[in-house]
Amino acid sequence: MGEPSATEPEQPGEREAGEPVIATRALTKRYRGGQLAVDGLDLTVPAGSVFGFLGPNGSGKTTTIRMLMGLIEPTSGTARILGRPMPGATRAVLPHVGALIEGPALYGFLSGRDNLLRHDCADPAADPRTRRARVAAALDRVGLTAAAGKKAKAYSLGMKQRLGLAAALLQPRRLLVLDEPTNGLDPQGMREIRTLIRELASDGTTVFLSSHLLDEIEQVCTHAAVMAQGRLLTQGPVADLAAGARGRLVVTTPDPAEAARVLKEQGVGDLAVTGDRVTGEVPDRDLAEVNAALVAAGVRVRGFTVERASLEDAFVALTGEGFDVAG
Numbered sequence: 001m002g003e004p005s006a007t008e009p010e011q012p013g014e015r016e017a018g019e020p021v022i023a024t025r026a027l028t029k030r031y032r033g034g035q036l037a038v039d040g041l042d043l044t045v046p047a048g049s050v051f052g053f054l055g056p057n058g059s060g061k062t063t064t065i066r067m068l069m070g071l072i073e074p075t076s077g078t079a080r081i082l083g084r085p086m087p088g089a090t091r092a093v094l095p096h097v098g099a100l101i102e103g104p105a106l107y108g109f110l111s112g113r114d115n116l117l118r119h120d121c122a123d124p125a126a127d128p129r130t131r132r133a134r135v136a137a138a139l140d141r142v143g144l145t146a147a148a149g150k151k152a153k154a155y156s157l158g159m160k161q162r163l164g165l166a167a168a169l170l171q172p173r174r175l176l177v178l179d180e181p182t183n184g185l186d187p188q189g190m191r192e193i194r195t196l197i198r199e200l201a202s203d204g205t206t207v208f209l210s211s212h213l214l215d216e217i218e219q220v221c222t223h224a225a226v227m228a229q230g231r232l233l234t235q236g237p238v239a240d241l242a243a244g245a246r247g248r249l250v251v252t253t254p255d256p257a258e259a260a261r262v263l264k265e266q267g268v269g270d271l272a273v274t275g276d277r278v279t280g281e282v283p284d285r286d287l288a289e290v291n292a293a294l295v296a297a298g299v300r301v302r303g304f305t306v307e308r309a310s311l312e313d314a315f316v317a318l319t320g321e322g323f324d325v326a327g
């Protein structure tokens with residue numbers, strides 16, 4: 001690790017409470033072949049957040065993560081992690097960052113425990129005197145203590161992923177960067193990893209995870225950024241992003257045809273009738289008046305609500321198209 005200068009703190013970012021854990025300005029990557037993979041990205045990841053980096057395949061998530069971790073140089077723009085510039089401060093920053101990128105590198109013929117011991121040996125910052133205890137604690141953390149003696153090749157995909165997370169947790173971390181941590185897992189494996197992420201976050205670790213799964217982001221993340229074709233569409237608290245898209249008015253009634261007619265008169269657009277449910281865009285006028293108009297027209301109203309918009313609604317509103325997760 002380099003000598004700290006008079007102007008740079010030795011512990012990255014600790015001086016600046018409240019400073020974002022990740023901040024990029026106009027971060028751009030054009031690959032040699034000419035492909036503009038990331039285009040002018042301004043990303044702000046608050047300390048303590050579980051930050052979902054969402055986008056379809058090919059939208060530039062992995063390229064961004066590789067720039068953040070100092071694995072590739074940006075074409076232009078800047079990235080700061082824990083208040084320090086990347087890739088310049090890579091050696092000072094990375095000991096505080098646990099990463100799981102493109103699946104864990106494991107030796108199948110070694111046990112889970114021996115994989116972690118080996119991994120820790122390769123880390124020059126790791127203290128050999130505390131190695132066994134740290135490996136045991138990391139195995140415990142991810143629920144692999146009972147399977148620690150099994151060869152890694154006998155592990156399920158979910159167990160391998162958890163072992164990869166354990167490797168990232170051998171040291172106390174201020175930031176965890178996880179690239180598609182549930183990719184390829186069955187629903188049970190996904191649940192386990194999501195639970196683990198929530199637990200890690202509740203200890204105060206900032207977690208930055210990429211995903212192409214909208215519901216995953218809604219379930220585990222406090223904040224999110226949405227990427228499409230290398231560009232940032234939006235970022236912020238998940239609740240705000242979803243609220244940015246308007247919900248839908250839902251009227252439940254045994255008189256759906258008459259209800260649809262009245263709602264149309266009341267200025268409700270994009271009406272759809274399915275069984276006893278009539279849905280439409282939330283109109284600009286007072287909903288009490290809309291409801292009163294239904295009742296005045298003799299429509300028997302069983303239910304009258306505005307369904308909360310999901311992150312998917314927000315995405316559709318932003319892009320004008322569905323969120324295609326194929327591939």
Ligand SMILES: Nc1ncnc2c1ncn2[C@@H]1O[C@H](COP(=O)(O)OP(=O)(O)OP(=O)(O)O)[C@@H](O)[C@H]1O
Pocket residue numbers: 031032033035036037055056057058059060061062063064212
């Ligand atoms: N090494 C490379 N050289 C040239 N082009 C690349 C390279 N790596 C990625 N790309 C291209 O850059 C774009 C963004 O890719 P990237 O892998 O960052 O997206 P992603 O959102 O992480 O997608 P995925 O989830 O499929 O990994 C894609 O068009 C991809 O083909």
